[in-house]
Amino acid sequence: MKDAQPNTVYLKDYKLPEYLIDSTKLHFELQPKGTLVKSQLKVRRNPAAGAGLPPLLLDGVELELLSVSIDGQLVPASRYQEIPAGLSIEVEKPEFELEICNRISPENNTSLEGLYLSNGMYCTQCEAEGFRKITYYPDRPDVMSKFTTTIVAPRQYPVLLSNGNEIERGATEDGRHFVTWEDPFAKPAYLFALVAGDLQRVEDSYTTASGRQVTLQIYTEAKNIGKCAHAMRSLKKAMRWDEEVYGREYDLDIFMIVAVDHFNMGAMENKGLNIFNSACVLASPETATDATFQRIEAIVAHEYFHNWSGNRVTCRDWFQLSLKEGFTVFRDAEFSADMNSRAVKRIEDVSLLRTQQFAEDAGPMAHPVRPDSYMEISNFYTLTVYEKGAEVVRMIHTLLGAEGFRKGSDLYFDRHDGQAVTCEDFVKAMEDANGVDLTQFRRWYSQAGTPVLDVTDSYDEASGSYTLTVRQSCPPTPGQKEKLPFHIPLALGLLSAEGKDLPLDEAGNTQLVLPVTEAEQTFHFSGFAEKPLPSLLRGFSAPVKVRYDYSSEQLLFLMRNDSDAFNRWDAGQRLAFAALGQLQKDYRNGKTLQLQPELVEAYRSVLRNRDLDPALVAKMLALPSEQTLAEEAERIDAEAIIEARKFARHALAEALKEDLLESYRRLHKDKPYSPEAADIAERSLKNTCLDYLCATEDADALLLAQQQFDKAANMTDCAAALAALVNYGNETDVDKSLETFYERWKLDTQVVELWFSLQSGSARWGTLERVQTLMAHPAFELKNPNKVRAVIGAFANRNFAQFHRTDGSGFEFVAQQVIALDKLNPQIAARLVIPLTRWKKYSSALGEKMRQSLESVMQSGKLSADLYEVVSKSLQ
Ligand SMILES: [Zn+2]
Numbered sequence: 001m002k003d004a005q006p007n008t009v010y011l012k013d014y015k016l017p018e019y020l021i022d023s024t025k026l027h028f029e030l031q032p033k034g035t036l037v038k039s040q041l042k043v044r045r046n047p048a049a050g051a052g053l054p055p056l057l058l059d060g061v062e063l064e065l066l067s068v069s070i071d072g073q074l075v076p077a078s079r080y081q082e083i084p085a086g087l088s089i090e091v092e093k094p095e096f097e098l099e100i101c102n103r104i105s106p107e108n109n110t111s112l113e114g115l116y117l118s119n120g121m122y123c124t125q126c127e128a129e130g131f132r133k134i135t136y137y138p139d140r141p142d143v144m145s146k147f148t149t150t151i152v153a154p155r156q157y158p159v160l161l162s163n164g165n166e167i168e169r170g171a172t173e174d175g176r177h178f179v180t181w182e183d184p185f186a187k188p189a190y191l192f193a194l195v196a197g198d199l200q201r202v203e204d205s206y207t208t209a210s211g212r213q214v215t216l217q218i219y220t221e222a223k224n225i226g227k228c229a230h231a232m233r234s235l236k237k238a239m240r241w242d243e244e245v246y247g248r249e250y251d252l253d254i255f256m257i258v259a260v261d262h263f264n265m266g267a268m269e270n271k272g273l274n275i276f277n278s279a280c281v282l283a284s285p286e287t288a289t290d291a292t293f294q295r296i297e298a299i300v301a302h303e304y305f306h307n308w309s310g311n312r313v314t315c316r317d318w319f320q321l322s323l324k325e326g327f328t329v330f331r332d333a334e335f336s337a338d339m340n341s342r343a344v345k346r347i348e349d350v351s352l353l354r355t356q357q358f359a360e361d362a363g364p365m366a367h368p369v370r371p372d373s374y375m376e377i378s379n380f381y382t383l384t385v386y387e388k389g390a391e392v393v394r395m396i397h398t399l400l401g402a403e404g405f406r407k408g409s410d411l412y413f414d415r416h417d418g419q420a421v422t423c424e425d426f427v428k429a430m431e432d433a434n435g436v437d438l439t440q441f442r443r444w445y446s447q448a449g450t451p452v453l454d455v456t457d458s459y460d461e462a463s464g465s466y467t468l469t470v471r472q473s474c475p476p477t478p479g480q481k482e483k484l485p486f487h488i489p490l491a492l493g494l495l496s497a498e499g500k501d502l503p504l505d506e507a508g509n510t511q512l513v514l515p516v517t518e519a520e521q522t523f524h525f526s527g528f529a530e531k532p533l534p535s536l537l538r539g540f541s542a543p544v545k546v547r548y549d550y551s552s553e554q555l556l557f558l559m560r561n562d563s564d565a566f567n568r569w570d571a572g573q574r575l576a577f578a579a580l581g582q583l584q585k586d587y588r589n590g591k592t593l594q595l596q597p598e599l600v601e602a603y604r605s606v607l608r609n610r611d612l613d614p615a616l617v618a619k620m621l622a623l624p625s626e627q628t629l630a631e632e633a634e635r636i637d638a639e640a641i642i643e644a645r646k647f648a649r650h651a652l653a654e655a656l657k658e659d660l661l662e663s664y665r666r667l668h669k670d671k672p673y674s675p676e677a678a679d680i681a682e683r684s685l686k687n688t689c690l691d692y693l694c695a696t697e698d699a700d701a702l703l704l705a706q707q708q709f710d711k712a713a714n715m716t717d718c719a720a721a722l723a724a725l726v727n728y729g730n731e732t733d734v735d736k737s738l739e740t741f742y743e744r745w746k747l748d749t750q751v752v753e754l755w756f757s758l759q760s761g762s763a764r765w766g767t768l769e770r771v772q773t774l775m776a777h778p779a780f781e782l783k784n785p786n787k788v789r790a791v792i793g794a795f796a797n798r799n800f801a802q803f804h805r806t807d808g809s810g811f812e813f814v815a816q817q818v819i820a821l822d823k824l825n826p827q828i829a830a831r832l833v834i835p836l837t838r839w840k841k842y843s844s845a846l847g848e849k850m851r852q853s854l855e856s857v858m859q860s861g862k863l864s865a866d867l868y869e870v871v872s873k874s875l876q
Pocket of ligand 1: 306328
C-alpha cells in the first residue's frame, strides 16, 4: 500500500529526464513466488537536461533488490540508496552500463499492475506505471529505449512471448527453455509486455499495401480457441482501414493478441503484443451478443491503431494521455462508423458522453482533457480524456475537413515519428499543415466543464432575413471559476415548412459550420420567404449542451423531416425529455400520471416508417435513460425519475402494442446468425419491441419471450429474452430460466459474466439481496475485475432503481465492497466508488446517505493513493 496522503504531481513541474536509456536488456526467470529479473541498461546523461552528474533516480515499487553493478563491477551499498518508491544511484561518468538484479512475486500481485499470474498464465500490464513493479527503471513515457527480452521458464509454459520479433530459442541445462525477443523500435517502458503460459493459437497473415507479409496470431486457452475468428477478421479490417484512411502500415513481421481473464482494463496496445481482457476478444454467435461482437471489432481496431497513434508517436508525460487516447478513440469511432451504421454509432457515442462524461464534468473529479495535476494517474483514464478528447479531435476534423485533417495527421506522424510529444505538438501539426490558427481552439485542452449554448432566433418578414444569436457559457469546475469563450464549430441546417433543407449561402450549401468564438455572437442569413426552422449542432458537432426553445410541434417536425439522422433522433429525445419532465413534476405533486399523446403518436410513426434503418428506429424508440434524466436535473430526485420513466415505458407499450407485435413478428426470422450490420440492426429493433411488449406484463408477451429464450440459436436473442423475463416475468419461471441458462453455460466464463450482470442490473429482481447471494456464488471472484464489474459494477452503475433505494442500503453495500477491494486492487476500487461521489447533486435525504457511505470509506483505515484521491476530492 502506498502512503495515505500521496503527493500531487503538476504538469507545470515537468522536467526533462536527467538520463536516457539507449538500450534495455531484460532477463526473466519465471517463478510464481520468486521471479528473478536482471536488467542491463545502457545509460547516458541527457545533454539537454543540464550539466553535472546528478544521482540516477529509478522508480521501483514492491521489489526485492539483489544487486547493482556498473560496467561489470558490483556497486557497494554505500553508493546507492533505496528511497521511497525507488532507488538513487551515485553517478561518476556520463555513459555507463547498469545491471540490476531483483526479485518479484507474480503470484501475490493482485493489483494486476506489473507482472502477475492469471489462471496459471504469466502476463503484464505496465501502463501507466506498472513497469516499476517489475524492475527499477526511469518509468516515464519520455524515456524511450530499444528492448531485448529473454524469458526462461519451465516447460509447462510452452508459449513465451514479448514485444518485437523472436530472435532465439533453446533449452537451459536444467531442463527449462527460453525465448529471446528483440523490438527494433524504441519505446517507453509502459509498452513493454511479457506473456508465458500453456496457450493455443490461431494464425493468419496479412499483406500490407507495400506488399510485406505480416503473421497474425491470437493466443488463448485451448477451450476458447473456437472464439477467435471474429477478432481476427476485425484485425484485418482495421489494418486495411488504417492504410486507406491514414496511409499507415504495420511495421513488424508479427502481430500478436493474447486473451487474459484477469485484466483491469479492456485491452493494452503493447508493441506487437496486444494483451486483451478475454471479454474484449473472445466471441462466437452462441456465446456473444451483437453488442459484444461490435465492441470486439472496435477494441481490436483501437489497440491496433495505437501502433501509430501512441506507440510510434507517444506521450511526453501522462498529462498528455489524450494525445494518444483522444486521437485513437476518434480513429476507432470513424472505423466503426465505416463498418456499421454511422448514425447509430454516433448516437451511441453521444449517449455515453451525455450521461457519463457530462456527469464527470459536473462532479468533484472534473478536469480538462489535459489535466493540470493528479495524485494517481490511474484515476485519469476517464471519459473526459478518452471520449471528450476524441470529440476535440473530431472538432479539428470538422474545422479542417477530411482532406485537411489527413494533411495534418501525415505531418504529425512524419514530424514526430519515434518521439514522445504533447497535445500542443498535435495541434501545431494540424495548424502548420493547413495554415490555420487554432490558438483559441486550444482552450478545449485546458478548460474543464461542459459549455452551454443558448440559441435564439428572429425572422424579418419584410427583408426575408433570418438571424441566429448564440450565447456561450461554461459552469465553474474545481479550480476553474471563470472560463474564456471556446471555439465551437456549430453545424447548422435550416428547414423549410415542407421539411426541405434551405440554401444558407450564395454557393447553395444547405449545411454550414458556424464558428462560435465569442461569448455572444449573431449570424445572419437571407432570402427566406418564411421563417425557417433551425436544425442545430448537426451530428453533434461539438461536446456542448444546446438550449433552444423548440415547441412540441417543431420537434415532431424535425423527427420526421431533418436530413441529419442524428438530429432526428435528438429531436425525439428532446420531446421525450420534456414529457418525462412533466411526469416527474406530476409525480412529486401527487397528480395522476398521463403520457402526452403526441409522444405516443411520434413513436408510432417512427415504428411504422419502413424507410428508416431498423437500428436507428430502435434507438429512436428508446426513452432517455434514468442516468440521462439525472444528469440534466438541477437536483436529482431519484424516486421521481424512476417512477416517471417506468410509467412512460408502460404507457407507450400499452398504446403501441399492436405495432410492436407486428414489427416483432416481421423481424423474428429463422436464419443463421451473422454479425453483419443489417442483421444486427434487425435484431436490435426486434428485441426492443420484445422488451416493450414485456413491459405490459401481459401473459402473451411473456410467452413470446419465453419461446424466444427456449429456441434462440444465438446469444443476442437468448440474452434479450432472458433480460425481458428477468425484468417482467413471474418469479418462479424466471428462476427456472436462470437456472437452465447457468447449467448450459457454466463452463463459459464470458457467458457466466453476462448471467451475473443480467441479474444485478435488473431493476426488478436485481435487489440487493440477490446481488449479495451472487457474491457468494462459486463462480464469483473478488480478485477478478470482470466478475466485480458484472456483479457490483452492474448494480452501482446500471441499476439506477436499486442502487438508489431510499433506505441507503444500496450505497452502504457498494461502500463496503469498495473498502474490501481496495486491499486487493486499488484501481478497480477507485472506479467502483465513482457513483457515490455525486452526492451533492441529490435531494437532501438521499444525498446525505450517499455522503455517509463515502465518509465510511474514508474512515475505514489506510486507503490506497487511487482511492484516497477520489474520495477526498469528493468529500471536500
Ligand atoms: Zn487506448
